[in-house]
Amino acid sequence: MAGRPIVPRVRGWCPGAWRPMATGDGLLVRVRPRLGRLTRAQMLALCDAAETWGSGLVELTRRGNLQLRGVSEAEWPALMACLVEWELVAADAEVERQPALLVTPDWQPGDVTHDAARRLQEWFEGRHGVPRDAWPRLPAKWGLAIDAGPAPVLTEASADLRLERAADGRLLVRADGRSLGTPVDSVEAAIELLRRLAHWFVENGGTGRMHRLTVPLPAWAPATMAPAGLSESTASLALGEHPRGRVVGLPFGRASASTLRAALAPENITGVRATPWRRLLIEGEGGNPDDAEAVPGLIHDERDPRLAMDACPGAPHCERASVATRELAQAIAERRGARDAERVHVSGCAKGCARGRSADICLTGRDGRFDLILGGCADDAPVATGLSEAEVLAALKKEKK
Numbered sequence: 001m002a003g004r005p006i007v008p009r010v011r012g013w014c015p016g017a018w019r020p021m022a023t024g025d026g027l028l029v030r031v032r033p034r035l036g037r038l039t040r041a042q043m044l045a046l047c048d049a050a051e052t053w054g055s056g057l058v059e060l061t062r063r064g065n066l067q068l069r070g071v072s073e074a075e076w077p078a079l080m081a082c083l084v085e086w087e088l089v090a091a092d093a094e095v096e097r098q099p100a101l102l103v104t105p106d107w108q109p110g111d112v113t114h115d116a117a118r119r120l121q122e123w124f125e126g127r128h129g130v131p132r133d134a135w136p137r138l139p140a141k142w143g144l145a146i147d148a149g150p151a152p153v154l155t156e157a158s159a160d161l162r163l164e165r166a167a168d169g170r171l172l173v174r175a176d177g178r179s180l181g182t183p184v185d186s187v188e189a190a191i192e193l194l195r196r197l198a199h200w201f202v203e204n205g206g207t208g209r210m211h212r213l214t215v216p217l218p219a220w221a222p223a224t225m226a227p228a229g230l231s232e233s234t235a236s237l238a239l240g241e242h243p244r245g246r247v248v249g250l251p252f253g254r255a256s257a258s259t260l261r262a263a264l265a266p267e268n269i270t271g272v273r274a275t276p277w278r279r280l281l282i283e284g285e286g287g288n289p290d291d292a293e294a295v296p297g298l299i300h301d302e303r304d305p306r307l308a309m310d311a312c313p314g315a316p317h318c319e320r321a322s323v324a325t326r327e328l329a330q331a332i333a334e335r336r337g338a339r340d341a342e343r344v345h346v347s348g349c350a351k352g353c354a355r356g357r358s359a360d361i362c363l364t365g366r367d368g369r370f371d372l373i374l375g376g377c378a379d380d381a382p383v384a385t386g387l388s389e390a391e392v393l394a395a396l397k398k399e400k401k
């Protein structure tokens, strides 16, 4: 096991398990579930690790990763040994430097999504003698969305290249930021095109994300076809019963290890699929649905107002925050009652990590108080500044009238 981590404190850093990030309450250690799935035993091991070395909480990110907070630098090696033993993290730190794979959560063994994601994963892991360096070194935030069901469901999730279905049922490779993609006839052809486009991105000076690269696509990747229409019914996996088990929501993207352990208690449960929607698909067919439904600390009802809210960790968890965020978000949720169509974002600072897009109501922490932004992002101009929590709640009450 390597020694202590080199802990960066720079903007734009994309942490992992081998390259954890220093935050206000210790190291943040991010786990990328292989093909977006953990076995029941792996998830239970992660819960144990969260309690042994972290804050006891497990977070689910908007890119379908799981992360632990509050890890000390001294204990990070022991945590890593555990994560490697459970195959939650690759022993080779180089694997973590490969592009992240975001996989449609309800893939089935042997379907096209699973086949493509498995091949790419094996490539990135250097398995079976596959030359890993055939892919270029890409920016740390880079990722691929493997979304080859009947219609794409990961359109809103962060990715730089996407494998989707075209309206005519063919596979489609699409560069993020472009409305059209290139149809291909096989998984092999799709993977080769993804690889070539990754090289093209680097060769054309791409240093950030694909959507920011405005150079026209190369002639060998003609963007001629649109993806099939977004499937509204599956875009975020409805809470409750699912053909593969049960979908539950995590309030503001986090749950305690003990809550997750309780959700995994029924013996029919076989694993967990991570999603980019702050929802977990708990696999386990044939069990008693009431078992999971009874677990407090998770969201089971689509009317829950927290589903329309985003809140970053805030203080004391992030050193850039001067305000606690989730307590205020919870207080707002309790006053809102049944799910409101308005989107609320509570951000510890103007960076706005929890939500990149605008929200109907955005509260941004600054110098221990909140700025109120209507219809904007965390760094947009506020309509009111320097509000206490009580003043925020009063202002939102007025807004509703």
Ligand code: SF4
Pocket (backbone or CB within 6 Å): 312, 313, 314, 315, 318, 319, 320, 321, 347, 348, 349, 350, 351, 352, 353, 354
């Ligand atoms: S938005 Fe929240 S999590 Fe992100 S840097 Fe600011 S306080 Fe930290």
